[in-house]
Amino acid sequence: MELTTLFYLALILLSGLIFGRAVKLFKLPNVTGYLLAGIILGPYCLKILSADMVTALELVSEMALAFIAFSIGSEFKLSYLKKVGTMVIVIAVVAASLAAILVTVSLIIIGVEFEIALLLGAIASATAPAATVMVIKQYNAKGPVTESLLSVVAIDDAVAIILFGLSTAVVNTMQHPGESSTVMSIAMPIIEIAGSLVSGALLGLLFTVPLKYFKKDSNRLIITTGFVFFASAIASMINLSPLLLCMSMGAVLVNISDSAESVFSLADRVTSPIYLMFFVVSGADLNISILPELGFIGIVYIVARFIGKVLGSYLGSAVTKAPAAVRKYLGLTLIPQAGVAIGLSLIASQSLPMYAQSIRTVVLSATFVYELIGPVLTKVSLKKAGEISE
Template sequence: MEMLFFVAIAIIFGFIGGKLVHLLKLPGVVGYLLAGLILGPSFLNVFSLPLLDKLEVFTGFALSLIAFIIGSEMKLNTFKEMGKGIGVITLLESFGAFALVASGVYLLTHKLYFALVFGAMAPASAPAGTVAVLQEYKAKGRLTSALYAVVGLDDGLAIMIFALAIALAKLSLTGEEISTVSVLRGPVVEIFGSVALGAVVGVITGYCCRKIPREDGILAVSLGSVMICAGIANYLHFSLILANLTLGMVFVNLFSASNRKAYRAVQSISLPIYIIFFFVAGASLQIKLLPAMGILGLVYVVCRIVGLIGGAFLGATLSKQNSIIRKYLGLGILSQAGVAIGLAVLAAGELEPLGKAGEILAVAVVNTIAATTILFEIIGPIGTRFAISKAGEVGVNITEEDLIETYNVADVMDTESPVIPAGALLSDIIKVVSNTDNFYYSVVDNDKKLIGAITLDGIRKTFTIQELNDWLVALDIMEPIVASITPDIALAEALDKMKRLDIEYLPVVDSNRNDELIGVLNTRAVHRRLSAEILNKQRQADIAYGLQPA
């Protein structure tokens, strides 16, 4: 029970933090992190270090789910459209960060093993920060697709660079020769094992979801698959990020229809998961380490930023990507967190047994990476938001539900819906019906006050009383009004009311003018309009995606 209470505190205060930073035009991720930082050991200590250790199970699940979302965005046609560009960009931004950090640290310390180890930390990214911002701002376009692909591929390459650099650093410290095979065996097994695991679970998940028609069932299977994949990956010491990324990638490319349902379902529960993940990440940051960062940390931060941005720019230029990707992709991949800290701890374990120099390097790398992570956790999401804003890709990947939340009834009601006076003869009513394509007609009195409604079904029933046709007027055949609404009501509330009442039409009245009829809300017309607006936005995005000048 105590754990559930603290999870609730994390979600509530993280959400409030996200809303507050929105006032400063910052991504919600920054607010979640700051809320965790304030309630964590660095300040109020509501979330102590032992408690944060217990919450690791939530962060592991969140990271696995984020990896699955990244994989679901990595469609093969994206790679075909960008050609070899993604691979070239990923290689050059990773090696650019490694080379620049290693060079900067070497110039500062004049120690090769220091340079190699710190350089090995630089390529590791934090995909969660980038993905959370892309999701929050409903981003879609060429830059967004490139960001999903690069942060997805980044960590596999980072593991390889880390293994080689640590081996060379140990060689520099001890002078002992090291076999290339022994150096690469571990990373290769981890990478290929993770990919194989994710592929197998992805195929099984896809076949299972094909048999499930409802989204809630697909959500249950998808979440279960992500957890199983993460659990097996942890047990086998594979990368849960690469495994679940592959799961999502196999799922989206082999079972696209089921994946769309799974993606929508996962999206519907993603916000609280993001909040918990970044709240815990913020609480785990130790602000007291910032002063200890010193010149070495400053060199690491500056060189890593320049290396990533410069490497991404060079890769995009060489692979002839458009100007948007050249200018802004590097700004979207600056986040660094858990993976880098994990690599730093691994490096420390490898270096400490190698004597006094190894011990000094181990302490320096752990403290520096832990300190610089605080900066990159804040800078990274801000950089991503800036990049997608400049690229014009914010708010493009919207759904009908997103649009509904932005409208009131007045924005979408039909003000031209035919109105029938209460005293109109049946013959006159039939003329109105034959000249329009409506199914619903409001009936008003002399003061334009709504008193009832006539439907096509009601008119058909009237024809069963042939001998009374000449005597019937609108007042005789109209149906009572089940409900009405005012134009200032939120569209989401109005549609929810219509769904509960099982009706397709709802008259809109002006309460300030004695309930005078001013329009009709037609659910079919509303959904047609929203679908057209979404298609228009997506068409504009696709045009920008494919025709942006290089």
């Protein structure tokens, strides 16, 4: 009896749900369970999900990434950014940039090829807000560190996507040196980023039109899903960044439409199973057989990113004269890494297919480690800052 794709999707959903609940016994975030389910079911463990099936399910990843980027765009509400001021923006940019620089330089020093080091550096700049928010809600944390943290993680991933877009364009140019002049080689990354942002902004404007005529939640959910998928597809078709384009569309929508809040709320309802499948499939893609040979690279990635986030947060806080508690404790709360980083690693592996397994394995392994220690570090930091009672 031949098993169908629908069967595998059902298996992925149910196994992810079970493993997500199981890891809660160890006070770990759901994403750790989802990744673990994928590793166990995948082609490098029980082989229930074959390598071909994992490849066939890349559409799930594209859908998840489009929605992730769209939701990140919702955090760029101008009224909110004016309220929090420049402090959190500076901290987010410095922390993300320093993590990217330290990882890139460290990997180059130990002999990793420049293209791989550059992409891994850009990926290192991303932070996972889900695990952080979970800890804040669980312990009802309140105070300057908590407030700064919520704002910083909202901006951090947007910075990561922009850095990654620039890095990917540079790598693509380096991979095809004879296809363009020096001027075009320099201009192409800028054109790709600008094109993605402008195209996303135009789609954000267009998004508001059907919202005027369709008021029911069911209809608006259809409109939202259609626009997110269309934005991702059109970006791929014209060689722009799907992540940047979807993020830009979300950012414009949240600033010009009174219906934006309900639209993003509706999107949250439909994305839970998509995100779960994305993480399980990503876990299945983790080639545990090459972990020993990538061990040192992975350790350097983890340590360099850790230092970059903590030091970058401290420097950004010092420059903006943030409260002492923010300077001392915010950096450790920026360690978790998951959805965006995993998605960026997938795109990076497509840009450099010959290094696909190495890139994916390093990022997925690091994600697993970060998701184990990240929530604990967040809790400890907030406790030391005096913002949780437990």
